[in-house]
Amino acid sequence: MSKDLTRFFKENYKNINLYFDEYMDNCLYSKFGFFNTEVVRSSKEGDFLTSPEVSEYFGLIIANFINQQIKEGDILEVGAGTGSLAEEIDKYVNKNLYLLENSSTALEILNNKKFETDKRPEKFSNKNIDIIYMNELLDNVPCSIGVNVDNKWYEKIINTKKEKFEYDLVEIRKENHEWIEKYNFKPIQGVELEIQLNSEKLLNNFINIFNPNYFLIFDYGYEYKDRDKKPYSSLIRTYKEHHLSSEPLEFPGETDITYDVNFTFLEKYFESKGYKVELLLQSNFLDKYGFENIYKKLKDNYQKFSDIEKLKIKSQLVGLEAIHNKRGLGGFYTLIAEKI
Template sequence: MESTQFKNYLKKKYKSNKIFFDDYMHEALYSKFGFFNNEIVRSQKGGDFLTSPEVSEYFGKILNKWIKKNNIYLNITEFGSGTGSLIEQIDTENKFAVEISSTARKELSKKNIKNFAKLNDLSFKNSDLVFGNEVLDNIPCSVAVYKNNKWHEKIVSLDDVGLSYDFLEARKETLDWIEVNQLKGDENIDVEIQTNIDIFLENIIYKLSPKNFLFFDYGFEQKDRGKRKYRSLIRTYKDHHLSVDPILEPGYVDITYDINFSSVIRKLKNMGYESSLLLQRDFLINNGFDDYFDNLQNKLLLSEGMENLKINSQLSGLKALIDSNGLGGFYCLEAKKI
């Protein structure tokens, strides 16, 4: 994609030379020029990033075990399914994938997983479980900056020579989100505004009234934000590595950010859900990790040759899932309808 094409597309759609960052992020990820809408499957070894179910199939097996333990069976729905590496491990026909990427939906169809482009395409009205792995961090965020005793928002200017950042006074919805989440201004910290995650949750609850939510993602609790050494928690990935600033290669990099789970929990509480937050490591250990690991270790002792290498690889994948400095340090949010 030529950046000039993308810039002209934005100017025509928004009828302006300036757009808010959340609009920019949405277009850079999901428009016809977007990162997720081309012929490349992103979440795989040959793509740009790997998530837990690609690292180890046992992530899905453990989730499946949790689902059965909690007697969850009606209209199990995953958002942001990608190629289906997680939902394919769920042992039921009564499962559905919602995935905006047309490329990924083709892969889901190959696996005979019922899939839809958006929430409103689903025909049913109730669900026992809505879940997602690393889906929240791809829901576009706005960016608020506090300076001169006032909140501003980061915008993207569509200049003749390229894209650049500028600032405008914060919109009302941004100020409302800041107030609801009781955030104090700090000129050294940018705030990723999650109003679109709130809307995402609202729409799901109004449409499906799920009994349970389950989300896995990287993030933080608000009380710990000051411990993060970075001003901004937005970043990009390409070819499995951290990449450039979000406006430098639109359409060629994944744009993502750390989730403020305190905000998500507050929103769910207001919508009638009781939440608990724990590390991914703890969720997996609490739901059968050790059984799978011990079984593989026993098999390893009896194996040789290629089988031995295969089991060693499976054990390595399992270890990666609970590594506190990596995937194991991600958060797991469980929410149950009260």
């Protein structure tokens, strides 16, 4: 895996720049990439656990939101992983739910489920999609890395000529520089900027194809005004088997490469596209759409039922607490964009 990708990079990027977003793209989504081998990564057997894998009630609460907001039209999930979230939401909403997924490993599983699933958004262009939601998708969309030196922006590339890959700085590509200017991200001393131009292109494509009234986005991230409070120069990191892993250049294709999503960019992006944006913590979103009721009901049942049932309810309570806890998954951001 790692060897194939290392060879691929060495052979194909001898004389041209290997920008970080191309590196990340190949590491995650190419034939030898992290998301296309062995198990579905967002599962117990995989490398990280997401809110829908931790608690089935995440889906119920999203369904409450959908039932309150969406009068007609259908639903599209992007980056559906194992399909657990779609299955839960589908129990409570009376709408068609379509799934987009890139990973061939995940697609094999999803194709055995009841949903129409595809890699290409165009496949669903004839559907009346009113809401697009995604959980932990944007942190996996390849980003570029901007570095500011003496008030001039550069970009990181990967030097593949040496035995071990290492970073170099080159002139920033024009469209990346324009992205920084457009969103007005001023340089912060000692801090690199993850340039999310590919996320912008992905969202543009969804708006062009579906023009949905709502986007609902969950992810880990930050607001740019708080960036200097984070004690890291880079927000890019890797995961493997449920633990923080190596430096991103060390084992290409063997780790999940991810980064904190810049929610200030997303807020400005959706506003520029004519959406009203609400940004809140996941725990607050859960509170707003039914957490308390579900939690109370589970607690009441816990008192009433026998030992075996109690065990099951206990584990449901633990899951629900985990997606709500602000020091864990509850501290993620939720962005609701509603067309004005």
